[in-house]
Amino acid sequence: MPVVTLRAPLQGLAGGNRDLQIDGGTVGDVLRTLEATWPKTTGWILDEHGAVRRHVNVFRNGERVDETTSLGADDHLQVLPSITGGT
Amino acid sequence: MSELLVGTKKGLFVLSGEDAGTYRITTRAFPGDVVEYATRDRRTGRYLASVTSGFYGPRLMFTDNPAGEWQRASGIAFAEGDDVSLVRIWKITPGEAEGQLWAGTDPAALWESRDGGETWSRNEALWKERIAGDWQPGGGGLAMHSICPWPGDPMKLAVGVSAAGVWITDDGGESWRTGFAGIVPDYMPEDARTDTNVLCIHNMHRAPARPERLFMQFHGGVYRSDDQGETWTDIHEGLPSPFGFPLVTDPADPDSAFLIPMTGAEDRVVPGGALAVFGTRDGGATWSRQGDGLPNEAYVTILRQALAREGEGDDLSLFFGATSGEVFGSTDAGRSWFTVAPRLAPVTSVRVA
Numbered sequence: 001m002p003v004v005t006l007r008a009p010l011q012g013l014a015g016g017n018r019d020l021q022i023d024g025g026t027v028g029d030v031l032r033t034l035e036a037t038w039p040k041t042t043g044w045i046l047d048e049h050g051a052v053r054r055h056v057n058v059f060r061n062g063e064r065v066d067e068t069t070s071l072g073a074d075d076h077l078q079v080l081p082s083i084t085g086g087t
Numbered sequence: 088m089s090e091l092l093v094g095t096k097k098g099l100f101v102l103s104g105e106d107a108g109t110y111r112i113t114t115r116a117f118p119g120d121v122v123e124y125a126t127r128d129r130r131t132g133r134y135l136a137s138v139t140s141g142f143y144g145p146r147l148m149f150t151d152n153p154a155g156e157w158q159r160a161s162g163i164a165f166a167e168g169d170d171v172s173l174v175r176i177w178k179i180t181p182g183e184a185e186g187q188l189w190a191g192t193d194p195a196a197l198w199e200s201r202d203g204g205e206t207w208s209r210n211e212a213l214w215k216e217r218i219a220g221d222w223q224p225g226g227g228g229l230a231m232h233s234i235c236p237w238p239g240d241p242m243k244l245a246v247g248v249s250a251a252g253v254w255i256t257d258d259g260g261e262s263w264r265t266g267f268a269g270i271v272p273d274y275m276p277e278d279a280r281t282d283t284n285v286l287c288i289h290n291m292h293r294a295p296a297r298p299e300r301l302f303m304q305f306h307g308g309v310y311r312s313d314d315q316g317e318t319w320t321d322i323h324e325g326l327p328s329p330f331g332f333p334l335v336t337d338p339a340d341p342d343s344a345f346l347i348p349m350t351g352a353e354d355r356v357v358p359g360g361a362l363a364v365f366g367t368r369d370g371g372a373t374w375s376r377q378g379d380g381l382p383n384e385a386y387v388t389i390l391r392q393a394l395a396r397e398g399e400g401d402d403l404s405l406f407f408g409a410t411s412g413e414v415f416g417s418t419d420a421g422r423s424w425f426t427v428a429p430r431l432a433p434v435t436s437v438r439v440a
Binding site: 009010042044047049055056081082 | 141142164166
């Protein structure tokens, strides 16, 4: 089952969990399940249309991916704020 | 004792105090995020804040204790078929029906809550007007930033949009009509000024004691309407500039309005660096400069939602914040001023809780 690693403040919204095992065939599937399991994360990573936000980066095994990317059981997702965000 | 809700580029600051030298920061919430606007619904005591993360997007939050946990409201989101995404929540305003609140966003849409701000739904009639009218954005986006309920009558509402003019409803938002007459958009060619809907409203407030009267700061003009916003008369004569953003009215005096002019569209700082609020007590026939205690050589910008009032009439207090991070206050309707906070982050909004 893929593992999703979160940093603050997302970690706090997911019950303080840094690493979560979440099943899903695509990045979008996994992130929607994350939202369903931890509703406070809703809208933080995916926008209202289900796309990864412009200033959030999702990496699969170190490679930047988007919500359509397929996942295998041993894949590791990391969700990180982009250097292009912030004010 | 006043409690100020100061939205900044670096979070929400709650300040409490009475007069010069007494204000202290009691709470900072949403550190690092832009707090576009924060207000308190005095009917319920609930605090509501529009928060935009540079990474994680916009959200509307609410709480009964600003120093405690905030909850995220749901429903302010565009659907797949809308082909737009939420950029910013500009304004949150209590309505006249029980539990009713209104919110305005970029892209320009009006949202209604009937449960004190926890869940929201879009006003579809006005959204259809947006699509049909091909509304165009101003420099700050396509923003619904002014929402003016009619005291005691939840059926009547007027909203202002940058840059799509004034819209009025008498049936609780089931249908809308324009309030464009008399507004002169001098940024358009002369032969295109009368037919355009590209009307860049900067701010609009109702005079509660005479609710058919509204005051408006336009992109190059200050206007008054005495017929619910149907027609407008320019009243900027006597001001140092017709350009600006902040505006408030006095609930006790329908002839009063206060604003802070900026030099112009190409130079959005106070004219000559002489920071002052300008007020009228005669419906805009004359304006008086009210800057006693405010700094000179202050080339600062006061944003749209960054001027607030508390009380009314002889007890009117005014507060405003600048992009320099300073917040100023007056407890005598602007005749004299003191510094509330000298060094916050750039101020986006000020409201009295």
